[in-house]
Amino acid sequence: MGFPKNHGNDGVRPAAVSAAGWGWQHSGRTRKAIADLNLTIEPGERVLLLGPSGAGKSTLLHALAGVLGGDEEASEFGRLLIDGRPAAEQRGRSGLMQQDPDSQVVLSRLGDDVAFGAENLSVPREEIWLRVHESLDAVGLNLPLDHPTSRLSGGQKQRLGLAGILAMRPGLILLDEPTANLDPAGVLEVRDAVVRTLDRTGATLVVVEHRVAIWADVATRIVVLEPGGGVMIDGSPANVLNQARRMLIGAGVWVPGFVPETRSRVNPPTDQNGGLRGTDGSVLLSASGLGVSRRRSNRRHPVTPVVAGLSAEVRAGLALSITGPNGVGKSTVALTLGGLLPAARGEVVASAVLHREAGPDPFAWTGSELIARIGTVFQEPEHQFVTGNVLDELNFGPRRLGRGEERVDDLLQRLRLTHLTAANPFTLSGGEKRRLSVATVLAASPQVLVLDEPTFGQDANTWAELAGLLTELLDAGTAVVSVTHDEEFTKVLGGRRLHLEPDRVVLEALA
Amino acid sequence: MSTDVTAAMSADMSTDMSTDVIAVPRSTGWLAHANPLSKLAAALLLTLALLLTIDWASSTVALVCELTIFPLAGVSIRALVVRGWPILAAALVGGYGTALLAPKTGGVLLDWGPLVFTEGSLESGLAIVLRGIAIALPGIILLASTDPTDLADSLAQNLRLPHRFVLGALAALRLVGLMIEEWQTLGMARRARGVGSNVGFLGRFTASVGQGLALLVQAIRRATRLAATMEARGFGGRQRTWARESNVGVIDVWVLTAGVIITGASLTAAIALHTWNPVWT
Numbered sequence: 196m197g198f199p200k201n202h203g204n205d206g207v208r209p210a211a212v213s214a215a216g217w218g219w220q221h222s223g224r225t226r227k228a229i230a231d232l233n234l235t236i237e238p239g240e241r242v243l244l245l246g247p248s249g250a251g252k253s254t255l256l257h258a259l260a261g262v263l264g265g266d267e268e269a270s271e272f273g274r275l276l277i278d279g280r281p282a283a284e285q286r287g288r289s290g291l292m293q294q295d296p297d298s299q300v301v302l303s304r305l306g307d308d309v310a311f312g313a314e315n316l317s318v319p320r321e322e323i324w325l326r327v328h329e330s331l332d333a334v335g336l337n338l339p340l341d342h343p344t345s346r347l348s349g350g351q352k353q354r355l356g357l358a359g360i361l362a363m364r365p366g367l368i369l370l371d372e373p374t375a376n377l378d379p380a381g382v383l384e385v386r387d388a389v390v391r392t393l394d395r396t397g398a399t400l401v402v403v404e405h406r407v408a409i410w411a412d413v414a415t416r417i418v419v420l421e422p423g424g425g426v427m428i429d430g431s432p433a434n435v436l437n438q439a440r441r442m443l444i445g446a447g448v449w450v451p452g453f454v455p456e457t458r459s460r461v462n463p464p465t466d467q468n469g470g471l472r473g474t475d476g477s478v479l480l481s482a483s484g485l486g487v488s489r490r491r492s493n494r495r496h497p498v499t500p501v502v503a504g505l506s507a508e509v510r511a512g513l514a515l516s517i518t519g520p521n522g523v524g525k526s527t528v529a530l531t532l533g534g535l536l537p538a539a540r541g542e543v544v545a546s547a548v549l550h551r552e553a554g555p556d557p558f559a560w561t562g563s564e565l566i567a568r569i570g571t572v573f574q575e576p577e578h579q580f581v582t583g584n585v586l587d588e589l590n591f592g593p594r595r596l597g598r599g600e601e602r603v604d605d606l607l608q609r610l611r612l613t614h615l616t617a618a619n620p621f622t623l624s625g626g627e628k629r630r631l632s633v634a635t636v637l638a639a640s641p642q643v644l645v646l647d648e649p650t651f652g653q654d655a656n657t658w659a660e661l662a663g664l665l666t667e668l669l670d671a672g673t674a675v676v677s678v679t680h681d682e683e684f685t686k687v688l689g690g691r692r693l694h695l696e697p698d699r700v701v702l703e704a705l706a
Numbered sequence: 707m708s709t710d711v712t713a714a715m716s717a718d719m720s721t722d723m724s725t726d727v728i729a730v731p732r733s734t735g736w737l738a739h740a741n742p743l744s745k746l747a748a749a750l751l752l753t754l755a756l757l758l759t760i761d762w763a764s765s766t767v768a769l770v771c772e773l774t775i776f777p778l779a780g781v782s783i784r785a786l787v788v789r790g791w792p793i794l795a796a797a798l799v800g801g802y803g804t805a806l807l808a809p810k811t812g813g814v815l816l817d818w819g820p821l822v823f824t825e826g827s828l829e830s831g832l833a834i835v836l837r838g839i840a841i842a843l844p845g846i847i848l849l850a851s852t853d854p855t856d857l858a859d860s861l862a863q864n865l866r867l868p869h870r871f872v873l874g875a876l877a878a879l880r881l882v883g884l885m886i887e888e889w890q891t892l893g894m895a896r897r898a899r900g901v902g903s904n905v906g907f908l909g910r911f912t913a914s915v916g917q918g919l920a921l922l923v924q925a926i927r928r929a930t931r932l933a934a935t936m937e938a939r940g941f942g943g944r945q946r947t948w949a950r951e952s953n954v955g956v957i958d959v960w961v962l963t964a965g966v967i968i969t970g971a972s973l974t975a976a977i978a979l980h981t982w983n984p985v986w987t
Contacts, residue, residue, distance in 0.1 A: 257934070260938045261938070262937045262938050286940050286943065287940045289938075290938065291934075291935075291938040293931060293935065295931060297884060298928060298931035298932050298934075298935055299935055300880075301880075301932070301935060301936055301939070302876070302877070302880070303854075303855060303880055304855060307855060307949065307950065310949035311936075311939055311941070312939035312940050313947075313949070314946050314949050315940035315941045315942075315943060315946050316940045316943075316946075317943075317945050317946055318947060319947060320947060320948065320949060320951065323947065323949045324949065327949070345880075345883065356935075360939070363939065489890065530894060533898065535894040535897055535898060536894065562897055562899075562900040562901055563900050565897065565898070565900065566899065566900035570898065571894075571895075571898035572898075573891070573894075573895045573898065575895075577924065577927070578891060578920075578924070579895045579896070579898065579899050581896060581899055581901055581916070581920070592899065592900060595900045596900075635899065636898070636899075639900065
């Protein structure tokens with residue numbers, strides 16, 4: 196791979212970045228988000244920024260993008276310069292892409308959204324539309340200019356965001372975990388679009404990402420931030436990955452070729468000729484002729500199910516992984532199995548072992564009946580936070596069930612949340628939020644655990660903890676249903692895979 | 707390794723995609739090409755004129771004219787009924803109440819115990835029904851034929867309203883659709899924590915209150931992220947250019963002329979037929 200062109204095409208002048216003793220403290224925080232950073236990035240460099248969560252990677256990116264200014268009470272230390280001038284005053288020199296695809300879209304028509312940034316920079320009208328076409332072409336979005344942005348997939352939305360950034364002709368492209376919420380196809384889509392645009396413009400790149408393999412071939416330099424402040428390691432990807440491999444693994448970075456070690460199942464059920472061995476796994480939930488939809492059906496307006504004619508069983512001590520392409524209805528199936536959506540066709544039946552006199556239809560259970568039997572962990576942890584601090588959050592389930600809170604201490608320790616008991620759940624890091632959301636559901640001791648993309652955007656440490664915890668639960672006889680794109684995760688859990696395709700369903704046993 | 711169960715499935719991608727209330731298919735009608743401001747002016751003029759008087763003549767003339775130009779908005783009458791039935795129902799209820807309570811002048815048409823309708827009271831009731839529909843229709847025509855983005859463009863470019871507020875409001879409007887979806891997800895996510903229940907009116911009501919607060923939190927967080935995206939795209943400066951030009955053309959002369967003619971015809975009809983009945987008398 197050659198070094199990127201320093202003299203960009205398309206009128207882009209690659210930007211230089213320099214930080215001198217730079218730091219940032221958000222208002223109301225006792226600790227600085229980032230401190231004593233000394234770093235110089237030459238024009239045209241492609242930097243992969245790594246570091247444990249809480250090292251201030253996102254804060255640095257936001258500061259470079261000039262969007263930290265809204266916090267009046269915050270304090271800034273040292274200097275952060277783009278092309279020798281303060282980053283905050285360099286409107287339009289950089290473009291930032293964030294994690295959440297829905298927050299990247301500003302306007303409702305594709306072309307207008309791409310034009311938005313260029314308009315704000317007072318680019319003349321004729322020039323704007325030339326740039327819109329070029330940018331859409333560069334990211335490979337070949338759709339009409341009046342295509343509604345709400346109808347794009349996650350990967351397309353991120354590419355649209357990239358096109359909007361390109362239309363501004365920034366010398367510095369900042370990507371903050373741009374692929375964390377995407378399926379494997381979406382990840383490649385976005386990565387390739389970024390590479391194409393860099394080759395074309397020669398712009399400087401700074402990307403934050405846990406999964407090194409995605410960017411290892413693109414980056415010309417890896418910078419690892421120290422949690423306390425400053426730079427830990429800085430060098431070419433090959434050197435950094437060789438010398439600091441162990442350290443990076445310790446920090447939870449997904450180094451290429453590395454799969455975290457996890458506790459494997461002690462006594463996994465074997466599946467021979469499609470049948471299960473002896474005592475393993477009594478049936479807890481069974482679905483027959485199941486059709487699912489997020490829309491409510493009524494007698495006059497029956498809905499067309501997203502998935503129809505599905506039959507599956509959820510067994511104690513056995514994992515069921517639901518896989519398949521985006522938009523095929525995986526989450527909808529899981530929510531229906533979890534008693535959160537009514538079956539659009541067919542039925543979901545809880546066995547007597549599970550329902551314990553609450554009735555066979557999980558959707559008809561009360562909230563308390565549900566959480567003691569089936570626990571569902573949503574993709575976005577924030578959706579499930581219902582109290583103001585971590586401890587209350589964990590006690591919430593047991594209190595509703597009138598149970599003791601003895602399990603809570605165990606979960607706090609197990610998921611490394613002990614030091615956070617007084618913290619507001621919304622202020623936690625991504626990994627902490629994920630661990631808390633799993634712990635809150637487990638606190639009610641459900642027999643069936645349903646998880647929607649539990650490993651999306653997680654660092655390797657949280658990943659390994661989750662996987663280990665789930666194999667323990669499986670050994671103890673809990674059933675685990677997970678919707679996932681994560682092949683490694685599916686492999687660790689074992690059990691069965693329910694693979695959904697637009698035209699068929701395949702159920703198979705995993706070795 | 708065994709492979710079993712192969713079942714037929716139908717995939718409907720659109721049900722899993724996000725909804726956007728303002729990205730309904732763009733109107734292809736003739737009126738969609740007019741400047742939103744001229745449509746707004748014409749609609750306002752007619753609406754204000756009809757508000758002045760309560761009589762059947764002006765309302766009938768206005769209503770007939772409105773229904774005549776309605777196809778130009780690019781909306782079928784069927785879609786109009788589907789979208790506008792609450793207004794129709796409200797107008798009918800209002801008319802019924804007026805006919806029941808208005809002064810009983812003229813010959814008695816129906817005398818059924820407490821239900822008494824006379825020629826005079828029925829005329830008042832009819833006037834209320836027609837007026838209600840005639841006042842509502844210009845607004846519906848305006849909304850049906852106007853894209854919110856175009857309206858924002860013309861408010862900022864032609865009317866010179868501050869672009870930061872106009873575009874901020876437009877971006878916020880787009881979030882409304884996302885919030886509808888978020889509401890559904892939150893309901894399920896909270897039930898999975900044991901909050902509220904599907905059972906009983908009271909159970910659902912109390913669950914909704916907490917869910918509303920949670921939605922507010924999510925709305926603010928999403929708005930904050932969107933604001934960062936907009937700021938990172940250079941939004942917030944004093945100057946900006948516009949990729950879409952909001953033009954005023956010949957079509958707008960027609961729209962304004964039509965507005966003036968319909969308003970004039972309505973008022974003339976009321977005066978000529980001696981039904982002019984101003985609200986202040």
